[in-house]
Every structure is written in structure tokens, then in C-alpha cells.
Amino acid sequence: SLSDRIQGILGKFKGKARLTEKEVDATLREIRLALLEADVHIQVVRQFTESLRSRLIGREVTGGLTPTQEVVKVVSEEIQGLLGGSHEGLKFASRPPTGIMMVGLQGSGKTTTAAKLALMLKKQGKWPLLVAADVYRPAAVEQLVTLGKEVGVEVYHGEGDPVEICGRAVEKARKDGMDVVIMDTAGRLHVDELLMVELERIKGLVQPQEILLVADAMTGQEAANVARTFHERLNLTGVVLTKMEGDARGGAALSIKAVTGQPIKFVGVGEKLEQLEPFHPDRMASRILG
Amino acid sequence: LGIKGEVTREDLERIEEILISADVGVETTDKLMKALEKRMARGEVRGKEGIMAALRDEILRLLQGAQGRLELGPPPWVIMVVGVNGTGKTTTIAKLARRFANEGRKVLLVAGDTFRAAAIEQLEIWADRVGVPMVKHQPGSHPSGVVYDALQAARARGYDVTIIDTAGRLHTKVNLMEELKKMARVASKELPGAPHETLLVLDATTGQNALSQARLFSQAVPVTGLVLTKLDGTAKGGIIIAIAGELSIPIKLIGVGEGMDDLQDFDAEAFVEALFE
Numbered sequence A: 001s002l003s004d005r006i007q008g009i010l011g012k013f014k015g016k017a018r019l020t021e022k023e024v025d026a027t028l029r030e031i032r033l034a035l036l037e038a039d040v041h042i043q044v045v046r047q048f049t050e051s052l053r054s055r056l057i058g059r060e061v062t063g064g065l066t067p068t069q070e071v072v073k074v075v076s077e078e079i080q081g082l083l084g085g086s087h088e089g090l091k092f093a094s095r096p097p098t099g100i101m102m103v104g105l106q107g108s109g110k111t112t113t114a115a116k117l118a119l120m121l122k123k124q125g126k127w128p129l130l131v132a133a134d135v136y137r138p139a140a141v142e143q144l145v146t147l148g149k150e151v152g153v154e155v156y157h158g159e160g161d162p163v164e165i166c167g168r169a170v171e172k173a174r175k176d177g178m179d180v181v182i183m184d185t186a187g188r189l190h191v192d193e194l195l196m197v198e199l200e201r202i203k204g205l206v207q208p209q210e211i212l213l214v215a216d217a218m219t220g221q222e223a224a225n226v227a228r229t230f231h232e233r234l235n236l237t238g239v240v241l242t243k244m245e246g247d248a249r250g251g252a253a254l255s256i257k258a259v260t261g262q263p264i265k266f267v268g269v270g271e272k273l274e275q276l277e278p279f280h281p282d283r284m285a286s287r288i289l290g
Numbered sequence B: 001l002g003i004k005g006e007v008t009r010e011d012l013e014r015i016e017e018i019l020i021s022a023d024v025g026v027e028t029t030d031k032l033m034k035a036l037e038k039r040m041a042r043g044e045v046r047g048k049e050g051i052m053a054a055l056r057d058e059i060l061r062l063l064q065g066a067q068g069r070l071e072l073g074p075p076p077w078v079i080m081v082v083g084v085n086g087t088g089k090t091t092t093i094a095k096l097a098r099r100f101a102n103e104g105r106k107v108l109l110v111a112g113d114t115f116r117a118a119a120i121e122q123l124e125i126w127a128d129r130v131g132v133p134m135v136k137h138q139p140g141s142h143p144s145g146v147v148y149d150a151l152q153a154a155r156a157r158g159y160d161v162t163i164i165d166t167a168g169r170l171h172t173k174v175n176l177m178e179e180l181k182k183m184a185r186v187a188s189k190e191l192p193g194a195p196h197e198t199l200l201v202l203d204a205t206t207g208q209n210a211l212s213q214a215r216l217f218s219q220a221v222p223v224t225g226l227v228l229t230k231l232d233g234t235a236k237g238g239i240i241i242a243i244a245g246e247l248s249i250p251i252k253l254i255g256v257g258e259g260m261d262d263l264q265d266f267d268a269e270a271f272v273e274a275l276f277e
Ligand SMILES: Nc1nc2c(ncn2[C@@H]2O[C@H](COP(=O)(O)OP(=O)(O)OP(=O)(O)O)[C@@H](O)[C@H]2O)c(=O)[nH]1
Pocket: A104, A105, A106, A107, A108, A109, A110, A111, A112, A113, A134, A137, A140, A185, A186, A187, A188, A242, A243, A244, A245, A267, A268, A269, A270, A271, A275, B085, B086, B116, B168, B170
């Protein structure tokens, strides 16, 4: 573990006064390796260890902690700080309906997460509408319709292109007095110009309160690039990390937060529709550090 | 790197950064950098061009044990497709069906994902588009039951190749891995030797976790080939170098898009070229 590796450098003795530059640099090397092994983006690791360096050099080891414990405490605090404070929930419109767009790469979990959010909102006493705006993937509409039936939430689907479908869905929700419109969009590459424009057009038409990037927790170095592109094009308001119940270290969380500044609002922890949880920065920090 | 001149400290750092950014991973990058430094120390590397050639050579060396085409054996040949959620299994099966159908083979698809919403419908649409039949049961039924029925049909009606779709599952879920083992057992009882090919589908955007996936899936079932999907994106899939080194599973195919023709044979040299683009 990282603690063991750092202990190998700093030793076991309590009451050691201050961390020397040499010790800090050796320790930072281990931290860098741990973060890269956890899939944190190489540039984010660089920035992180740089800011950590100034916090650690000459640092006094405080009451009763070993130097290793002191370092791990600082690193963990630093990562938690980066990942964001307490749980940030969804932002609702002052006047309903609230619009939520689910966006992201192919297979990240958007359709499943849309249904999970619908269930969560329903349990909170809201009246949600799901929108099947993926007209490309075979049986994508059927998938959302099936999930909608499972949670007892209406699914709007119909003819036309995704922009028209979302526009009509929001109109219907407004007319019927529904609270939240959750728009499931097709997975797409961040470098697919036509499809990124499609998302911009949906946003322009429906003016959603939330644009959530749905990202797979096991994403590697490209998480930073993908998130940055989606954010530049759409101005994301939040992130959902899926498949978090697996053994991926989840460094993508740090990369995505670092490049977008947007809160990770929820995590998907399973295939069942109840398996959506608020994001916990402290748990994530220790997971990333391994 | 800039193509002319002597290799500098910065060049080596740049190479390291390219490898890490391509998801090659710390350990494998370290291995490659040490091999490069050894070559440089022995005077085998001539300048910047030389170092890139040496690096390509070292990566190809690691990939050596993981080369292999997808080949069909005598009918009824059975291919099972496995992997974690969302990697592109179902779409890859559509592409395989298309390839085999184009070769004039008689193909049967098996809707072995009886769990996920509209999984059967999804494969059925692909089967119709490619023009091949599909065996299915009710959603929620036992996947092993579908495998049993399908292989009976495959033998009875003389299908050249049968391709089994399975539900996405995390490799850490013991009960789901047991379900997969059971599907394979049922297949081999029905047709000795089946499944003759088990393809593990990996998403090129996945980082170091792909190694854990490859390890645990190949412990559960005899994975005979890897498919690396979504290479039409910006991810390089560098983690397969570590997988090749550790497990020597042949990387047989790559997915380069969402259409039924977007499947290519894995080409190690092209893969290595793309790492540096
Ligand atoms: N284990 C696990 N699987 C998940 C989770 N969220 C989604 N999935 C699964 O991931 C796979 C892909 O989910 P989808 O909801 O179809 O993903 P998508 O982003 O809508 O896919 P596209 O529309 O094709 O881009 C499915 O098998 C889901 O059941 C999660 O939190 N944990």
C-alpha cells in the first residue's frame, strides 16, 4: 500500500521534527506512482504533487503521529479538497420543469443512470419525465422504456431528431406540470463534431439546469481530455461516476474534477436502479491512493 | 520529439509522458524506458530517430506473445463473447456476424444476455440487419438455457459458427463469474470443445483496470482472444501491452466505430504507430 511505501522512506519513529526536502521528494515520487497507477491524468498528478511539495517541505510532524501518518493525512486532505466538499445535489429550476441532460461516451451508463435518477426523484416526491433522445443505438428507446416501466416513470419518445424530441418533451412536461425532465442522449465521441453540435442544439433549445457528464469509473488517461471537451462545449454542471462498485481505483474522478471544476454529484454502484449514491470525497480519496 | 539530433533528457521524459498518457501504465513504461536506456548505453541507438525505432521495437517485442488472427475451425464452431458492462460486446457480435456472413458462412446468434433491459431486442435488430437468425428466450430466463437450446440448433441445422452474447458483468462479482462458467460448462456438455473461442471485449478508454479484468476473466473462462473497442476515439488502449506481457492472450480484433463494418484485425505495427500520434 502507499502507506507502506511511504513508511519505507520516512521510517517508523514518532516525534521526528520536520520533513526534509530529500524525504519529501522521495515521498512525492511514491505518491506520483500511486496516482498514475490509479489512472489519474499525468498533468493533474504533476500539478497535484507540485502543490503538495510546498505543503510538505519543512512540515512539522504533529502530536503523536508518525511522519508517514502525517504525510498520508496531508495527501488525503489535499485530494479530498480537490474532489469537492460535502455532497452537491441537483439544482432545480425556480419554476418547473427542471431539465437534466445526460451526456458522455458510448457505454458509460447514461441510460441506466437516467432511470436511476428518475427513481430517486420519484422517491423524493417529484414527478419526473424520462426522455428517450437516443435515436441511433438499436433498441435504445426500448431500453429506456423498459427501465421507465420498472420504476413507474413515464418515458417520452417519438419521431424526429433528438433536438425536436427533447423540445417536445419539455413542452409536454411544462403543460402537464411535471417537475423534472431527464434527457437520455446517445453515447458519442467528444471528437465527433456533428454529435457535439447536436448536444449544443439540445442545450440551446431546452436550457437545462443540469448537464451531467456520465463517466465510467475505470476510464484511463483520456478522462481528462473527454471531460475538458464536453465541458468546453456544453458547460457541464456535474458528473456521475458509474460502475464504482468494481475494483477500479477511480483516478478519473480526480482528473475530471481538476479539469472541469464541476462537482461529482452521484456514483453508480450497480446495475439495479436503486444503486445510485451520493458521492463521498473522503472514501474516494483513500480509494484513489490505494 | 523533433526528428533530428541527439537524444536529450527532455526527449526521454517526453517519451515517458506519451506512454503514460496512452495508458501503458507505470510498470510497463518503466520496463520500456529501462530497455531503451540499456540500448543507449550499449551505443545501439543513433539519435532521436534511433530512439523511436528502438522504442517501437521494444513494444513489438512485448506484444509478440499476443498475436493471432481470429480463425474459424470446423462447424459447429462456437464463439462466446464476454466482458464488463458497456465495452461493446453486443455491437462486436454484430460486426463478427457481418464478417462471417460476408464470407458466406451460416451464422447463428445467441441472445445470452437475459438480464439487461432490451438486450435481446438490441441483438435482434442487429441480427435482422445482418440477415442472420437468432436464438432467444424470455428476458429473465437462465442464460445457460439459451446456450443449451442454441447449440442444439447449431448442431441440428448445421450452422458454421454460433456466437453467444453474454451480459456485461464486473469481474469482481463472484456470482456473475460463476454464471459465466456455467454457460461455458453447458456449452461444452452440449458440444465438446465449445466454446471454441472466448473473446474478452475491452474498451480502449479503460485504464489500468483492464489488466484486472483480463486476469479475472481468464481465470474464470479460457479467454482465447481479446477485442479492443472504441479505438476510433482518442484513447490508445496502451494497457494491452501489459496484458500481452503478463497473460499472452492474442489481441485478435479492434473496434473502430458503431457500424457493422467497423471491425478490423489487430495489427501490432499499426497499433504502435498510433500510440505516438
Ligand atoms: N456494474 C455496473 N454496471 C452499470 C452501472 N451503470 C450502468 N451499468 C451497466 O453498464 C452498461 C451500459 O449502460 P448503459 O446505460 O446502456 O450505458 P449508455 O451510456 O447509455 O450507453 P450508450 O447509450 O450506448 O452510450 C449496462 O450493462 C448497464 O447495466 C453501474 O453503476 N455498475
